[in-house]
Amino acid sequence: MSPGPGFLKRSRPRYGEGAIKVLLVAAALVSVLTTVGIVIALIPSAVDFFREVGFGEFITGTDWSPLFSPPHFGVLPLVTGTLMVTLIALVVAVPLGLGAAVYLSEYAHRRVRAFFKPMLEVLAGIPTVVYGFFALTAITPLLQDIWPVGDPPQVFNALSAGFVMGIMIIPTVASLAEDSMNAVPNDLRDGAYALGSSRMQVATRVVFPAALSGIVAAIVLGISRAIGETMIVAIAAGGRPNLSFNPLEGMQTMTAFIAAAGIGDLPTGSIGYRTIFAVGLLLFVMTLVMNLVSIRLVRKYREVYE
Amino acid sequence: MTPPPDSSGGTRIPQVTYHGAPSLAEPVFEVGSLSVFYGAHEAVRDVNMTIGRRQITAMIGPSGCGKSTMIRCFNRMNDLIPGARVVGKIRYHNEDLYGRDVDPIEVRRRIGMVFQKPNPFPKSIYDNIAYGPRVGGFKGNLDDLVEETLTHAALWDEVKDKLKTSALALSGGQQQRLCIARTIAVKPEVILMDEPCSALDPIATMKIEDLMEQLAQEFTIIVVTHNMQQAARVSDRTAFFTADVDDKGERHGRLVEYDETERIFSNPSNQRTEDYISGRFG
Numbered sequence: 001m002s003p004g005p006g007f008l009k010r011s012r013p014r015y016g017e018g019a020i021k022v023l024l025v026a027a028a029l030v031s032v033l034t035t036v037g038i039v040i041a042l043i044p045s046a047v048d049f050f051r052e053v054g055f056g057e058f059i060t061g062t063d064w065s066p067l068f069s070p071p072h073f074g075v076l077p078l079v080t081g082t083l084m085v086t087l088i089a090l091v092v093a094v095p096l097g098l099g100a101a102v103y104l105s106e107y108a109h110r111r112v113r114a115f116f117k118p119m120l121e122v123l124a125g126i127p128t129v130v131y132g133f134f135a136l137t138a139i140t141p142l143l144q145d146i147w148p149v150g151d152p153p154q155v156f157n158a159l160s161a162g163f164v165m166g167i168m169i170i171p172t173v174a175s176l177a178e179d180s181m182n183a184v185p186n187d188l189r190d191g192a193y194a195l196g197s198s199r200m201q202v203a204t205r206v207v208f209p210a211a212l213s214g215i216v217a218a219i220v221l222g223i224s225r226a227i228g229e230t231m232i233v234a235i236a237a238g239g240r241p242n243l244s245f246n247p248l249e250g251m252q253t254m255t256a257f258i259a260a261a262g263i264g265d266l267p268t269g270s271i272g273y274r275t276i277f278a279v280g281l282l283l284f285v286m287t288l289v290m291n292l293v294s295i296r297l298v299r300k301y302r303e304v305y306e
Numbered sequence: 307m308t309p310p311p312d313s314s315g316g317t318r319i320p321q322v323t324y325h326g327a328p329s330l331a332e333p334v335f336e337v338g339s340l341s342v343f344y345g346a347h348e349a350v351r352d353v354n355m356t357i358g359r360r361q362i363t364a365m366i367g368p369s370g371c372g373k374s375t376m377i378r379c380f381n382r383m384n385d386l387i388p389g390a391r392v393v394g395k396i397r398y399h400n401e402d403l404y405g406r407d408v409d410p411i412e413v414r415r416r417i418g419m420v421f422q423k424p425n426p427f428p429k430s431i432y433d434n435i436a437y438g439p440r441v442g443g444f445k446g447n448l449d450d451l452v453e454e455t456l457t458h459a460a461l462w463d464e465v466k467d468k469l470k471t472s473a474l475a476l477s478g479g480q481q482q483r484l485c486i487a488r489t490i491a492v493k494p495e496v497i498l499m500d501e502p503c504s505a506l507d508p509i510a511t512m513k514i515e516d517l518m519e520q521l522a523q524e525f526t527i528i529v530v531t532h533n534m535q536q537a538a539r540v541s542d543r544t545a546f547f548t549a550d551v552d553d554k555g556e557r558h559g560r561l562v563e564y565d566e567t568e569r570i571f572s573n574p575s576n577q578r579t580e581d582y583i584s585g586r587f588g
Contacts, residue, residue: 110388187425191485193386195438195492196415205441210428303428304474 042284045277052271058278064241064252066275067261075279077241081158081251082283085233088162088247089169089226094219096166097173101215104174105181106203117175124171132235135164140236156238156250165232169222176221180214181207185305212302220294224287230255254283331358331542334496334526335380335403340394342375342384349375350559352394355545362518362527364537364567367547368582372559373530374422376547377498379403380528381417382410415442417496418489423505424481426473426488431456431465434473434484438492451491459487460517479510486517490525497521499529503536515540534583537567544570546579 050058053073061074100120104113139160144152153159184207192206208215230253238250239260252260258276266273335357342350350372357363357380365373375384382403384390396403403413415438426434435452444451452469456462461483465476473484482502489497499518503511511533518527518540531537537544545564549557563576574580 185425187421187423188427190383190386190419190421191425191427191488192437192441194381194383194414194419194421195441195488196411197441198411201441205437206427304472305428 039284042277042281045274046281049271049274049278052274053278062243064257067264067266067272071271073275075254075282077243078252078254078257078279079282080243080245081233081237081241082227082253082255084158084245084247084251085162085165085237085253086223086226088159089166090219090223092163092166093169093173093222093226097170097218097222098177098215100170100174101177101181101218102203102208104178106199106207117178120171120174123168124175126168128168128229128231129235131164131168132161132232135160135232135236139164151248153248154238154250156236156240157248158237158251159247161233161235161237162247164236165226165229168229168232169225172225173218173222176218177211177215180211180218183214184210188305209301209303210305213298216294216298216302220291223290227283227287227290228255230259234259254279258283331361333357334359334399336395336397337379338395338397340376340379340392340396342372342379343389343391343393344387345389347556348558351550353561355561355564357526357528358543359526360522360524361542362522362529362540364541364544365528365530365547366532366534366537366544366582367559367562368549369532370557370559371547371549372557373545373547374500375559377500377528377530378419380496380498381414381419383414383419385410415492416494417498418492418494419498419500420482420485420489420502422501424478424485426476426481426484428472428474430470431473431476431484432469434488435491438488442492455487455491458490459483460513460520461487477510479506479513482506482510482514483517486514486521490521494525496526496528499527501530501532504532511536534571538571541567543567546570546574546576546582548578548582 058073058075060076061072062076063072063074064077065072100116104116108116136156140153140155140157143157143160147153181203188206188210189202192202197205233253234256237253237256239252239256240250241257242249242251244251258279261272261276266276333356335355337353337355337357340350340353341348353376365377367373378384378387379392379396380398380403384392392404398413398417402408427437429437432452435455436448439448439451453462453466456465461480464480465484468475473481476484482505486497486499486502503514506514515536518529521527522542529537529541543565544567546562547559548562549559551557563570563574563579565575570579571583574583
């Protein structure tokens with residue numbers, strides 16, 4: 001007996017399906033719209049700022065004292081402060097983070113990994129203000145005590161802020177890089193072992209290149225966190241803009257300036273107030289450029305395994 | 307079956323009954339009372355066999371009979387599996403393969419392996435071949451070695467114009483031949499092949515089989531295969547494994563019969579072998 005016509009029609013209504021999709025799209029849109037909203041919010045005040053201060057003066061000036069009179073709007077001291085602290089953080093976080101990732105992915109016993117990885121991620125959950133005071137009250141005095149040659153670090157200095165920031169981003173780098181190495185198929189490891197590779201050779205010559213895109217993403221995320229980190233630098237690196245390449249001196253970063261100016265008593269619409277937006281926009285552009293560059297680098301060097 | 311006698315050198319008499327003299331080659335491996343455990347589970351039980359030099363030895367048998375486990379013992383790939391443990395002896399040119407001071411890396415440079423699924427590195431064709439020599443500290447002209455190796459593996463004409471392109475752009479059959487080439491680039495003595503054609507179409511399979519026969523002039527080859535025709539076509543000797551199920555429902559692989567391929571397929575002495583090759587079981 002053949003079924004009647006139209007027997008392939010939907011047999012019972014599926015409400016919910018459409019509503020769920022709308023909700024999910026909304027969830028995805030929140031972060032995109034927020035980003036767009038931030039840029040839109042930054043631009044008008046930043047444009048007002050650049051009407052009064054030349055872009056050339058802003059980007060090449062070496063004196064940052066927007067709230068003094070006469071004011072100076074050279075952002076370079078903040079940029080070098082940011083880059084200095086970030087660089088120190090990376091010097092700490094990249095080798096240690098990737099080392100931890102290689103260990104957990106390629107060397108550690110399953111049970112060791114099951115213990116260490118959550119521990120590592122706990123480190124990422126410590127509030128940054130705690131790290132900041134750790135830098136100021138533990139690392140800086142320690143550095144001052146053990147400093148072997150020349151003048152010891154100042155009370156506020158880029159070195160201990162950067163160092164502690166590096167410790168802070170180790171879990172980010174290690175965890176993401178480990179995920180990416182762990183995702184490399186075991187087939188490739190077997191193939192490499194069968195050719196007489198040592199564990200180290202398998203890790204560095206096969207797994208690492210295959211996982212490169214994830215590893216770079218991990219580092220980029222670490223850099224982004226370092227550039228954007230505010231609390232540690234505000235507490236431990238000091239609040240004085242300082243165009244210097246000496247990490248033992250205090251220096252202000254872009255984020256620390258924004259925080260300090262933002263919680264101050266600047267009248268809305270004043271030039272001092274608008275500097276916040278100009279610096280914020282520059283920070284945004286810097287992170288964006290870094291992301292774009294790293295995407296290109298990854299495309300060029302990664303080894304796609306599937 | 308009795309285990310082979312301990313060391314004491316000299317020519318060894320193979321422990322499994324041989325019916326024909328011609329294929330009695332110089333032994334490369336002598337396996338004595340070998341069992342493999344995964345944790346507490348005994349996956350392969352009490353295997354005794356001798357592998358002859360420059361022969362193709364096929365291992366056949368139903369799924370779960372331990373033949374892949376068995377082949378991974380010959381280059382100590384089982385070391386990499388957590389919980390795997392080997393009991394008994396494998397002698398490789400009279401050296402105990404599982405001896406205390408044996409370096410598995412040295413073992414694997416002499417005993418290469420090709421896997422079920424082609425697994426070229428996500429690198430260029432050139433770098434795939436050069437990988438083994440590089441990690442082994444090869445000093446010499448890599449370009450020449452790559453060309454020589456690819457020619458040897460009958461792949462040179464197909465890939466000579468695209469050595470710098472990714473190996474993953476090759477077809478599955480070419481990838482597998484590249485993996486064979488990659489293996490012979492380190493100049494091993496033995497090549498282990500764990501179902502090398504199971505992911506390939508019949509034409510690619512045929513090319514691999516041709517290559518195997520050609521390589522058998524210089525290399526000792528052990529091949530695990532699901533395909534009995536393949537065993538019949540390429541191998542000199544065939545080992546038939548099967549699985550015994552114990553009262554707890556666990557499967558234990560064991561070697562049932564090991565003989566010249568021709569005899570295994572025409573006149574096996576064991577009923578289970580005959581059932582398997584005639585398709586009545588497995």
